[in-house]
Amino acid sequence: MAYHTLRHEYMQMPPVTRAYTTACVITTLAVQLDVVSPFQLYFNPLLILKQFQVWRLITTFLFFGNIGFNFLFNMIFTYRYCRMLEEGSFRSRTADFVMMFLFGATLMIIWAFFINLLFLGQALTIMLVYILVTKKPIH
Numbered sequence: 261m262a263y264h265t266l267r268h269e270y271m272q273m274p275p276v277t278r279a280y281t282t283a284c285v286i287t288t289l290a291v292q293l294d295v296v297s298p299f300q301l302y303f304n305p306l307l308i309l310k311q312f313q314v315w316r317l318i319t320t321f322l323f324f325g326n327i328g329f330n331f332l333f334n335m336i337f338t339y340r341y342c343r344m345l346e347e348g349s350f351r352s353r354t355a356d357f358v359m360m361f362l363f364g365a366t367l368m369i370i371w372a373f374f375i376n377l378l379f380l381g382q383a384l385t386i387m388l389v390y391i392l393v394t395k396k397p398i399h
Contacts, residue, residue, distance in 0.1 A: 298323060300319075301316065303372050317369060320378070337385050338385045338388070364391075
């Protein structure tokens, strides 16, 4: 019974929010279970440009540290603000929400080339909060 309720709630999440938070949880679980190492995920411009490890452009946004209170709060904030944006300002405009996500991620990656940041997931969450606070809904 609880499984069906949990599955129903999971499937009620907007698609981008569901995909991003699921990817974050799976990536963190993979690190926690020693399937991958954080050293394989962090943003490293030299490895990206010279050894073509392009997955680092994505995984830098997916790892929030070891499972604990910090991870739990990051996931709650990411889930909440991502869902509020997707169901509010970007209601019925999933493609626009994805483009906003990609645009923000691209700008963060460009800045990360000049600033020594290893993981950009928290920066993406802060971007979501900023957009939620400053964006007015379009009707």
